[in-house]
Amino acid sequence: GQQVMQIPQYQHVQEGEDFTTYCNSSTTLSNIQWYKQRPGGHPVFLIQLVKSGEVKKQKRLTFQFGEAKKNSSLHITATQTTDVGTYFCAGPLIGWGGGADGLTFGKGTHLIIQP
Amino acid sequence: EAQVTQNPRYLITVTGKKLTVTCSQNMNHEYMSWYRQDPGLGLRQIYYSMNVEVTDKGDVPEGYKVSRKEKRNFPLILESPSPNQTSLYFCASSLLGPGGGEQYFGPGTRLTVT
Numbered sequence: 643g644q645q646v647m648q649i650p651q652y653q654h655v656q657e658g659e660d661f662t663t664y665c666n667s668s669t670t671l672s673n674i675q676w677y678k679q680r681p682g683g684h685p686v687f688l689i690q691l692v693k694s695g696e697v698k699k700q701k702r703l704t705f706q707f708g709e710a711k712k713n714s715s716l717h718i719t720a721t722q723t724t725d726v727g728t729y730f731c732a733g734p735l736i737g738w739g740g741g742a743d744g745l746t747f748g749k750g751t752h753l754i755i756q757p
Numbered sequence: 758e759a760q761v762t763q764n765p766r767y768l769i770t771v772t773g774k775k776l777t778v779t780c781s782q783n784m785n786h787e788y789m790s791w792y793r794q795d796p797g798l799g800l801r802q803i804y805y806s807m808n809v810e811v812t813d814k815g816d817v818p819e820g821y822k823v824s825r826k827e828k829r830n831f832p833l834i835l836e837s838p839s840p841n842q843t844s845l846y847f848c849a850s851s852l853l854g855p856g857g858g859e860q861y862f863g864p865g866t867r868l869t870v871t
Contacts, residue, residue: 673856734856747802
């Protein structure tokens with residue numbers, strides 16, 4: 643079945659170091675979304691990428707969507723303690739009719755920052 | 758304030774005792790869904806609804822029911838809860854559906870079934 647895989651599962655960094663999480667789909671995605679979940683909180687939408695090869699930036703965060711629309715990455719430059727949390731990618735599940743039936747999430751990358 | 762609300766936030770119950778977790782959104786969203794989150798497994802979709810009276814199964818629907826009688830509400834029903842349904846549950850809504858943009862998540866309901 644359609645799967646979205648995300649690595650690494652955990653990432654420990656020193657404050658100020660960079661961080662990257664990678665997302666790979668077994669099928670081509672029409673779009674990919676990224677969410678952040680703080681400890682004890684709920685997922686919060688960060689961004690959606692739609693176009694092949696798209697790159698978007700939000701301050702220290704850089705999001706990329708692969709040329710084949712099967713992979714994506716989130717890169718954080720110079721991490722801060724406020725970046726702590728779990729980062730999820732998510733892609734639409736395509737049903738038999740060809741439309742998006744639901745959303746499948748990667749298992750997430752837990753970012754742990756050591757001051 | 759645009760939001761998704763869930764109740765209760767915490768629930769401890771016993772095996773077999775029917776329960777309902779409510780979910781409500783005030784954004785006039787057509788698409789709503791339920792997820793469960795378990796350590797190491799991430800977020801898995803239970804059920805979703807494209808509109809009133811339209812619901813469908815997600816990845817892990819066994820043991821759950823839903824209904825969508827009104828646009829704003831999407832309750833999750835556990836007819837006979839079992840310990841393997843102990844989990845953190847999130848309701849979410851969006852304007853355009855799973856492929857169309859931001860999902861707004863509720864604060865979560867932590868359920869323990871003993």
